[in-house]
Amino acid sequence: MVYEELIRRYSTPMKPVAASLPPKGSPVKPVRAVLFDVYGTLLISRAGDIGGAQSEAASRIDEIAELCRGYGLTIEAGLLLERFFRNIEAEKKRLSDQGVEFPEVLIEEIWMRVLDIKDRDLARLFALEFELTVNPVYPMPGLAKLLDGLRNRGLEMGIISNAQFYTPFLFSAHLGRDLEGLGFRKDLLFFSYNLGFGKPGGAAFETAALNLEKTGVRREETLFLGNDMLKDILPARAAGFQTVLFAGDSRSLNLREDDDRCGAVKPDMIITDLAQLLDCL
Known part of the structure; x- marks a missing residue:
């Protein structure tokens, strides 16, 4: 698959930056x-999140200019960025005006x-080459071992993530198996680009809870792991899940200490290494 080949070609090993928690x-x-966030939780993200690339993009203007030349584009890189982020904001406003809460765009249409x-x-x-340029990602240490361990113990696994079409290919490119091959349940995979809305909206969490209940798994028997108090811990707790804050990389850890919505929210657990999750289950 050409997407996976591109991902591997751009891939450079990264290490998480320790946080203080x-x-x-x-x-x-x-x-x-166990349900997961992706960016900053299962994957190291240099920009911290799929949506945090604007400042990172500005710092990589030369690489973006080279990318444009490779596609035969004559547009100046700074203007390209300005149009790109302006179009994202305009599309989100259009969807918001139609009543979509926390709207998501289709990045290829942008x-x-x-x-x-x-x-x-x-x-x-x-879109993929741009993303790999401004927001390279790499598996969090221990990711493959964690997924194999959970699957071998018979735990159901799913993902609720703000994402784009290329996000699932990051797993197959880096781990050699698609999401179902890694043990994720198809009806527990929720990506914002498919849904048309993202986190911190709670609809995907609620649907995941209902799908789990159909197979006899109660909400309180479900654990959600994420790196963001607003986008992960708050909606997961509202859905009745146990919550684990991943504090393994300071670039993506988002405590939202100035956000009143998160003031009274506390995770049930904090981990700083994916291996710690296996150790406690």
Whole structure:
């Protein structure tokens, strides 16, 4: 698959940057299902999150200019960035005006507008290379061992993540298996680009809870692991899940200490290494 080849070509090993929070806590009840955030939790993200690339993009203007030249584009890189982020904001406003809470865009459609092209496949290729340039990612240490360990113990696994079309390919490119091959349940995979809205909206969490309940897994037996108090811990707790804050990388850890919505929210656990999750289950 061309997407996976591109991801591997751009891939450079990264290490998480230690944060100051120590691990603490343990599951409050037996766990039968684990749901995950992706960026900053399962994958190291240099920009911290899929949505945090604007400042990173500005710092990589030379690489973006080279990318444009590779696609035969004559637009100046700074103008390209300005149009790109302006189009994202305009589309989110359009969707918000239609009543969509926490709207998500389709990034290939944004690029089709910015580049003034109708070839969706070409727009997807450019979108992926742009993302790999401004927000490279790499598996968090212990990721493969964690997923294998949970699958071998018979735990249900799922993902609720702000994401784009290329996000699932990051797993197959780096780990050699697609999401279902890694043990994730298809009906527990929720990506914002498919849904049309993202976190911290709670709809995906609620649907995940209902899908788990159909197979006999109660909400309190489900654990959600994420790095963001607002986008992960708050909606997961509202859905009745146990919550684990991943504090393993200071670039992506988001405590939201100035956000009143998170003032009274506390995770059940804090971990600083994915291996700690296996150790406590």
